[in-house]
Amino acid sequence: MHSFVRKVKQYIDRYRLIEKEERLLIACSGGTDSVAIVLAMKELESFYHCELGIVHTDHQLRGKESAEDMEFVKELANQLNLPFYSAALEVMRRVEEEGGNVQVICREERYAFFNHVMNTNSYDKLLLGHHADDQIETVLMSLIRGTNSSTITGIPKKRPFSRGQIIRPFLGVTKQEIEEYLLDKNQLHRHDPSNDKHTYTRNRIRHRLVPLLKEENPNVSDRIMNFVEKQLQDEEYLQEVANEKYEQLVTVNEEGGFVIDSVSFSTVPIALQRRVILLLLEYLYKNSDILLNDRMIESILTACNNHDGNTVLNLPNAVTLTRHYNHIQFTPYHKEPVVSQEIVMKEDCWIDCGAGFFIYLTRNLTDQITGEKYFVQLEGESLPLTIRQKTQGDRIHIKGMSSSKKVSRLFIDEKISPEARLSWPLLVTAKNDIIAVIGLRYGEQFSKQYNSQNYVMYLKRINH
Numbered sequence: 518m519h520s521f522v523r524k525v526k527q528y529i530d531r532y533r534l535i536e537k538e539e540r541l542l543i544a545c546s547g548g549t550d551s552v553a554i555v556l557a558m559k560e561l562e563s564f565y566h567c568e569l570g571i572v573h574t575d576h577q578l579r580g581k582e583s584a585e586d587m588e589f590v591k592e593l594a595n596q597l598n599l600p601f602y603s604a605a606l607e608v609m610r611r612v613e614e615e616g617g618n619v620q621v622i623c624r625e626e627r628y629a630f631f632n633h634v635m636n637t638n639s640y641d642k643l644l645l646g647h648h649a650d651d652q653i654e655t656v657l658m659s660l661i662r663g664t665n666s667s668t669i670t671g672i673p674k675k676r677p678f679s680r681g682q683i684i685r686p687f688l689g690v691t692k693q694e695i696e697e698y699l700l701d702k703n704q705l706h707r708h709d710p711s712n713d714k715h716t717y718t719r720n721r722i723r724h725r726l727v728p729l730l731k732e733e734n735p736n737v738s739d740r741i742m743n744f745v746e747k748q749l750q751d752e753e754y755l756q757e758v759a760n761e762k763y764e765q766l767v768t769v770n771e772e773g774g775f776v777i778d779s780v781s782f783s784t785v786p787i788a789l790q791r792r793v794i795l796l797l798l799e800y801l802y803k804n805s806d807i808l809l810n811d812r813m814i815e816s817i818l819t820a821c822n823n824h825d826g827n828t829v830l831n832l833p834n835a836v837t838l839t840r841h842y843n844h845i846q847f848t849p850y851h852k853e854p855v856v857s858q859e860i861v862m863k864e865d866c867w868i869d870c871g872a873g874f875f876i877y878l879t880r881n882l883t884d885q886i887t888g889e890k891y892f893v894q895l896e897g898e899s900l901p902l903t904i905r906q907k908t909q910g911d912r913i914h915i916k917g918m919s920s921s922k923k924v925s926r927l928f929i930d931e932k933i934s935p936e937a938r939l940s941w942p943l944l945v946t947a948k949n950d951i952i953a954v955i956g957l958r959y960g961e962q963f964s965k966q967y968n969s970q971n972y973v974m975y976l977k978r979i980n981h
């Protein structure tokens with residue numbers, strides 16, 4: 518057995534990633550990592566008495582090249598005599614119809630197909646090619662950008678998926694080891710598309726930070742793997758205790774509010790307080806796109822532990838936290854979110870539309886008024902315009918896109934914080950068409966050229 522494969526096997530056995538006689542589906546993009554996983558698993562096939570299959574998706578984003586990737590993986594499956602499943606996914610059509618981030622849609626479509634193949638062909642596990650360097654990058658990204666969870670646990674080596682699990686047997690080996698193994702095997706692979714699509718932050722970490730760390734300590738990936746492993750073990754235990762504490766501390770009253778006794782709460786260590794609050798928030802926001810962040814959790818903890826005076830805290834989606842003596846209550850708001858502010862736009866005056874924007878609507882192009890200039894084509898029945906916050910189901914027809922896009926999706930794609938989303942001003946016509954998410958994206962009614970029939974909208978940003 519090749520020494521590389523022996524190392525992979527040790528990792529698999531240590532964490533019991535594979536049991537004997539399982540049906541294993543390998544997701545192979547054709548890049549270095551997933552081709553190496555195919556070869557390594559082929560070497561381990563007889564040991565685990567497993568049945569292997571290969572799945573590939575073509576996202577049709579790189580024309581001829583991505584069709585060639587598919588052919589390459591198909592050929593590899595043929596050579597190794599393994600079943601091959603593939604799909605050409607219509608990613609761009611979905612992007613045009615719904616808008617949204619291309620990589621996110623690729624991922625959704627890819628995983629939907631993996632799920633389909635697992636179900637229809639009774640596979641137990643899906644194998645992905647993430648390796649130790651991916652893990653270092655992920656851990657560093659979480660440290661640098663912050664994370665809402667209490668611990669840094671990185672990419673999981675196994676997690677539930679479809680009718681079984683996703684497993685990542687390469688998390689114990691580095692990219693360099695993978696490349697050396699493929700060289701030894703004289704195995705070709707395709708260009709690794711993962712390098713092209715990663716965010717700038719990940720690429721900077723990969724190309725600048727990781728080499729420096731490796732220079733300091735060539736075994737840094739082992740150190741990080743150990744660190745992640747211990748964190749995971751601690752986290753598992755703390756989660757178990759936090760679940761028990763949650764049961765003891767949180768009760769539900771008749772109005773559907775969640776109640777905690779602050780005296781009992783304050784006797785609990787902060788590590789458990791934080792996890793209990795996280796469990797509660799995950800429950801309160803389970804069907805929303807609200808992202809829980811550290812700041813929000815810390816302000817809740819401060820409010821819960823502050824014993825002088827009563828406190829009211831307004832949380833996203835109109836959830837309120839009230840502390841009255843020893844009684845802490847989280848009250849979810851069950852109705853549709855209310856429109857907290859509606860302003861009718863009048864011509865020829867500056868209007869404060871909230872969230873740090875002032876706008877001015879006029880018929881005349883003038884140099885007297887400073888600010889970003891926009892030209893808007895408005896029919897009589899569109900007027901008057903109003904400014905309001907987002908309500909459920911709002912959509913905007915963005916200029917240059919063939920179909921409308923959900924405003925909530927736009928906020929996610931533009932990385933607008935959950936709190937800011939609640940107060941972000943939308944410009945709305947009398948027919949309730951959203952024509953602008955102010956300062957962010959503009960509708961098809963906006964044009965580049967001025968003509969005398971157009972309105973001119975000036976925009977000033979304050980505190981931005």
Ligand SMILES: Nc1ncnc2c1ncn2[C@@H]1O[C@H](COP(=O)(O)OP(=O)(O)OP(=O)(O)O)[C@@H](O)[C@H]1O
Nearest residue numbers: 544545546550551572573574624644645646647711
């Ligand atoms: N087009 C594809 N067809 C089959 N498998 C793929 C494809 N793209 C990626 N994979 C699988 O996913 C693994 C991770 O790929 P990559 O790093 O490009 O994705 P990612 O976006 O970082 O991760 P994730 O898939 O978890 O979102 C690959 O090693 C491979 O196993």
